[in-house]
Amino acid sequence: MTAVTADTRFAPRTGGTRPLAGTGALLRLALRRDRVMLPLWVLVVGGTTASAANSLGAFYDTPEERANVISSMATNSSLRSLYGPVFDDSLGALVSWRYVAFMGAFAAVMSLLLVVRHTREEEETGRQEMLASLQVGRRASLTAALLTALIANAGIALLVTLGLAGEGAAGALALGLAIAGVGMVFATLAAVCAQLTETARLARGLTAAVLGLAWALKAAGDAARTDGSHPLTWLSPIGWAENMRAFAGERWWVVLLFAAVVAVQAVVAYTLAGRRDVGMSFIPARPGPAEGRLSTATSLAWRLQRGALLGWGAGFLLAGIMFGSMTEGAADLVGDNENTKEMLERMGGQAGVTDAFLAAMLGMLAMVGALYIVQSVLRLNGEETAQRAEPVLAAAVGRVRWAAGHLYVAFGGAALLLLLGGLGLAVGYRKEAGPLLGASLVQIAAVWLLGSFAVLVYGLLPRLAPLGWAYAALSLGLGWIGPALNLPDAALNLSPFQHLPKMPGNAMEWTPVLVQLALAAVFTVAGLVGLRRRDMQS
Amino acid sequence: MTKAITVSGLHKAFGRTHALDGLDLEVEAGEVHGFLGPNGAGKSTTIRVLLGLLRADSGAAQLLGRDPWHDAVELHRRIAYVPGDVTLWRNLSGGEVIDLYGRLRGGLDKARRAELIERFELDPTKKGRTYSKGNRQKVALVAAFAAKDVELLILDEPTSGLDPLMEEVFQSCVEEERRRGRTVLLSSHILSEVEELCDRVSIIRKGRTVETGSLADLRHLTRTSVTAELAGAPNGLSALPGVHDLDVQGHRVRLQVDSDKLDAVLRSLTESGVRSLTSTPPTLEELFLRHYQDEVTAAAGGEGARAR
Numbered sequence: 124m125t126a127v128t129a130d131t132r133f134a135p136r137t138g139g140t141r142p143l144a145g146t147g148a149l150l151r152l153a154l155r156r157d158r159v160m161l162p163l164w165v166l167v168v169g170g171t172t173a174s175a176a177n178s179l180g181a182f183y184d185t186p187e188e189r190a191n192v193i194s195s196m197a198t199n200s201s202l203r204s205l206y207g208p209v210f211d212d213s214l215g216a217l218v219s220w221r222y223v224a225f226m227g228a229f230a231a232v233m234s235l236l237l238v239v240r241h242t243r244e245e246e247e248t249g250r251q252e253m254l255a256s257l258q259v260g261r262r263a264s265l266t267a268a269l270l271t272a273l274i275a276n277a278g279i280a281l282l283v284t285l286g287l288a289g290e291g292a293a294g295a296l297a298l299g300l301a302i303a304g305v306g307m308v309f310a311t312l313a314a315v316c317a318q319l320t321e322t323a324r325l326a327r328g329l330t331a332a333v334l335g336l337a338w339a340l341k342a343a344g345d346a347a348r349t350d351g352s353h354p355l356t357w358l359s360p361i362g363w364a365e366n367m368r369a370f371a372g373e374r375w376w377v378v379l380l381f382a383a384v385v386a387v388q389a390v391v392a393y394t395l396a397g398r399r400d401v402g403m404s405f406i407p408a409r410p411g412p413a414e415g416r417l418s419t420a421t422s423l424a425w426r427l428q429r430g431a432l433l434g435w436g437a438g439f440l441l442a443g444i445m446f447g448s449m450t451e452g453a454a455d456l457v458g459d460n461e462n463t464k465e466m467l468e469r470m471g472g473q474a475g476v477t478d479a480f481l482a483a484m485l486g487m488l489a490m491v492g493a494l495y496i497v498q499s500v501l502r503l504n505g506e507e508t509a510q511r512a513e514p515v516l517a518a519a520v521g522r523v524r525w526a527a528g529h530l531y532v533a534f535g536g537a538a539l540l541l542l543l544g545g546l547g548l549a550v551g552y553r554k555e556a557g558p559l560l561g562a563s564l565v566q567i568a569a570v571w572l573l574g575s576f577a578v579l580v581y582g583l584l585p586r587l588a589p590l591g592w593a594y595a596a597l598s599l600g601l602g603w604i605g606p607a608l609n610l611p612d613a614a615l616n617l618s619p620f621q622h623l624p625k626m627p628g629n630a631m632e633w634t635p636v637l638v639q640l641a642l643a644a645v646f647t648v649a650g651l652v653g654l655r656r657r658d659m660q661s
Numbered sequence: 662m663t664k665a666i667t668v669s670g671l672h673k674a675f676g677r678t679h680a681l682d683g684l685d686l687e688v689e690a691g692e693v694h695g696f697l698g699p700n701g702a703g704k705s706t707t708i709r710v711l712l713g714l715l716r717a718d719s720g721a722a723q724l725l726g727r728d729p730w731h732d733a734v735e736l737h738r739r740i741a742y743v744p745g746d747v748t749l750w751r752n753l754s755g756g757e758v759i760d761l762y763g764r765l766r767g768g769l770d771k772a773r774r775a776e777l778i779e780r781f782e783l784d785p786t787k788k789g790r791t792y793s794k795g796n797r798q799k800v801a802l803v804a805a806f807a808a809k810d811v812e813l814l815i816l817d818e819p820t821s822g823l824d825p826l827m828e829e830v831f832q833s834c835v836e837e838e839r840r841r842g843r844t845v846l847l848s849s850h851i852l853s854e855v856e857e858l859c860d861r862v863s864i865i866r867k868g869r870t871v872e873t874g875s876l877a878d879l880r881h882l883t884r885t886s887v888t889a890e891l892a893g894a895p896n897g898l899s900a901l902p903g904v905h906d907l908d909v910q911g912h913r914v915r916l917q918v919d920s921d922k923l924d925a926v927l928r929s930l931t932e933s934g935v936r937s938l939t940s941t942p943p944t945l946e947e948l949f950l951r952h953y954q955d956e957v958t959a960a961a962g963g964e965g966a967r968a969r
Contacts, residue, residue, distance in 0.1 A: 139733045140731065140732055140733075145734075156752060156753065250749070255712065255714050256712045256742035257737050258734055258738055259734070508790070
């Protein structure tokens with residue numbers, strides 16, 4: 124046996140031997156951990172799209188009807204920026220037009236959550252350290268995470284293809300691939316971000332910000348041209364999904380574009396992963412102050428959530444400015460088209476076309492604001508289950524005061540976001556801000572109601588806290604797809620946004636606003652009472 | 662020659678922090694080796710280099726005769742690791758995790774697994790989120806001790822959170838591993854545990870090894886406390902080399918003496934007639950404290966004192 128010489132150097136920084144060892148076991152581990160979440164995502168995203176032919180077909184049942192609606196939608200730049208370009212008047216093309224971008228974004232969110240969950244989160248919690256001490260190669264966990272995302276996206280593509288095959292097999296396949304393609308682009312992007320940041324939260328935020336940017340680019344590009352050929356559209360993966368032109372002379376080569384970007388991002392992620400140590404990141408955490416000034420539960424909550432609020436705020440302001448600057452284009456609308464008028468009325472407006480457009484945009488911003496308030500409220504659940512609430516509550520801080528700290532940030536932050544959105548609209552539209560700010564504040568009633576529902580669920584049924592998302596998601600879905608589906612009023616009325624006055628353009632109605640505010644107060648109080656009485660989760 | 666671990670001149674910096682600053686470590690095959698040092702001394706960093714989780718900036722490291730970075734995966738078949746803070750997946754049961762770790766390592770001894778679960782009084786059906794810290798620790802311990810064909814166990818403060826009863830079970834498990842010829846690297850702050858289990862220890866500080874050897878060797882380097890009741894007045898004790906902290910009250914003497922100078926002190930005491938005598942070898946704790954307190958001395962004495 125040779126003696127170990129002192130000048131033995133470490134081998135160059137390579138993956139080591141068998142870098143993929145253990146991938147299969149890690150993949151099974153991921154699928155086992157996600158045994159509920161993953162099928163649910165696939166069913167919701169894939170199933171909703173797959174059943175769209177039925178639901179849309181019931182509304183637009185003759186080709187003439189479809190042609191009529193589509194021609195009016197396609198000629199209006201503002202509506203195009205929301206829903207994308209229409210390429211054909213077949214039922215399949217209608218489904219693709221209405222769903223491809225929206226479901227692509229959903230697949231992207233699913234993918235980024237999955238990938239970050241199985242990469243950076245494992246490192247952040249220290250579980251990766253234990254796994255890496257076993258027969259697990261350096262590239263195994265990243266590979267397993269990407270394979271998990273691939274399986275999920277493939278599941279969605281399969282559901283869409285099978286469900287819509289009746290409208291044309293090629294188109295169904297193209298639509299499925301387009302949605303899954305967007306998913307995989309963001310899966311690999313999340314893999315890159317997971318190498319850069321030290322926390323899973325930041326990795327998710329970074330990827331989600333790029334997703335928001337991709338949506339904005341697509342919206343701007345589609346506003347400018349009728350056929351999705353604007354360079355801005357082509358900068359966005361969601362734009363590529365539109366440009367697959369499912370059910371309208373499919374462009375199969377776009378699949379290669381998805382594949383190329385997925386491949387490049389995967390290579391970047393693997394290269395970065397190979398250049399760093401387990402648990403380390405390329406954006407290192409900056410040192411904090413040696414002495415803290417935080418002295419209350421509320422200041423702690425603000426400190427914990429301010430970064431996220433800042434990001435959301437910037438997004439709302441920018442989105443507001445972008446939508447505001449598109450408002451003039453809404454006047455292009457052909458005035459005497461009954462279908463379009465009806466569509467706009469369903470979307471929220473009644474009076475002038477620009478007012479209707481602004482009201483619709485405010486409504487949309489408010490629905491996104493509901494997502495902010497729910498995630499901010501559910502931060503309580505995260506703090507509790509991660510045992511970080513325990514030491515705070517062990518100090519001289521009551522549960523209600525602890526919870527109130529986060530709720531101030533959630534409810535106050537939501538109001539701030541709506542104001543920023545309204546301000547953005549005013550800046551982009553170059554009109555006085557007052558009415559728009561007022562109109563945006565009206566929406567707060569519905570947003571707070573959805574937030575208070577999350578408080579209620581969290582306070583009373585903490586194990587089911589993720590259900591706090593359910594009401595917001597339902598309202599978002601009704602607002603987005605409901606108007607096109609001609610759903611009965613009873614269904615549409617489930618969304619609190621449906622009841623608020625469509626402003627600007629309509630007179631203020633106090634009743635629904637006050638009722639919703641009162642309801643929000645009741646839910647919040649009930650949730651807090653529940654929180655005070657129940658056991659804390661261990 | 663059989664060395665399980667050979668580390669020499671290991672350096673690792675995180676930004677401006679030098680976690681390892683020329684660390685040396687040698688662990689013989691078949692021994693239980695204690696790895697001691699104050700918080701932040703670089704113990705965990707060393708272990709993570711040995712596991713191939715970190716790549717050292719310079720220096721050499723060999724584990725069971727191979728490169729811990731390049732051959733990480735092959736090596737891990739022969740290594741069992743227990744971290745000081747075990748995190749489990751919230752919705753997987755403890756039993757599932759033990760089997761996962763076992764499969765990923767290359768085999769689990771079923772009978773031993775059952776026996777260990779019994780001895781550690783672990784409920785393997787509970788979900789990860791419901792375990793207490795001690796129980797999470799047990800999950801990793803069972804997985805490690807039940808591992809098949811493992812030659813080296815790397816335990817990083819493995820008993821944090823265990824109750825004294827379980828601490829005893831842990832110690833008998835390590836004893837069994839030693840008898841089966843396995844090597845154990847045990848990083849710990851529980852000095853009684855180290856004293857009980859370890860053949861040799863290495864003490865590190867600020868990323869360097871300051872002391873290494875058997876406990877007997879180390880004791881030799883330090884002081885023995887002597888308390889004696891004498892027949893007559895002591896004389897000449899203060900003049901003897903190696904005597905410290907001399908305290909004489911009538912016929913009662915307390916002193917500390919460098920262990921290699923003990924002989925002369927005893928001679929001097931017997932000259933005055935000894936009525937009773939207690940001589941206490943330094944505890945590991947005293948050894949340990951001495952090295953930690955050197956820090957203060959070194960800071961006062963400048964670089965020279967630290968270079969030793």
